[in-house]
Amino acid sequence: MQIQGQTALVTGGGSGLGEATARELARLSAKVAILDVNLANAEKVAAEIDAQYGAGSALACQCDVTSPESVQAAIAQAAAAHGPARILMQIAGIGSAKRVVGKDGNAAPLEDFVRVVNVNLIGTYNVARLFAAACAKLEPMEDGERGAMVFTASVAAFDGQVGQQAYSASKAGVAGMTLPMARDLAQHGIRVCTIAPGLFATPLMKTLPEAVQASLAASIPFPQRLGKPEEFAQLAAHIVTNGHLNGEVIRLDGALRMAPR
Helix, strand or coil, rough: CCCCCEEEEEEEECCHHHHHHHHHHHHHHEEEEECCCCHHHHHHHHHHHHHHCCCCCCCECCCCCHHHHHHHHHHHHHHHHHHEEEEECCCCCCCCCCCCCCCCCECCCCHHHHHHHHHHHHHHHHHHHHHHHCCCCCCCCCCHCCCCEEECCCCCHHCCCCCCCCHHHHHHHHHHHHHHHHHHHHHCEEEEEEEEEEECCCCCCCHHHHHHHHHHHHCCCCCCCCCCCHHHHHHHHHHCCCCCCCCCCEEEEECCCCCCC
């Protein structure tokens, strides 16, 4: 699929990897709808994209990925402004670090596990199902393709660290549903792939002390540095343009394998 002129939805587009992806899609002449629970962040990124690429290049939509009504409203808002979307980048997510049994001897709160799974896994499925239902109604393009979805997992899906039970489980769920969803949506000409990033220089990462960031970067075999958000964005865009990429989970991690802790 050619990205130029297409409408793209980016969840979590107000910061980090989502922001970088929204900017890359706009650079490639897509009309970008930035879906984020933090509307102020989404509006800031949309305004900067409009200033760089022209008014109307980006749209900010407040969106809670766990809410069917919120997602439906954002999809409709984007369609009204830019036309029906054929590209979905799912990057919204949250993290958590809780040992199963804490230092006080008590079990980890169940609500913490539920919250992470609800946003990262159920939220991903919620947006995907609603996007797919709308996309399936569109006229097919070349090769019968109607749309493409890119999900975000994590290397924690495969080698999660101590305390990452909720995060690893949620991201493993995203990785696990990629192939069956790609097979399911093949009849509609909608492709599904997932990126599993390693350690990236996101705003959250940059809140850590520089010594900690350097130590994390040193654990990556090559290149021995944190990943750049634009490298994630470039891969996400390539997945859209490469029509034979489907049902695949791609690690983007510099050959990193996480240690137990």
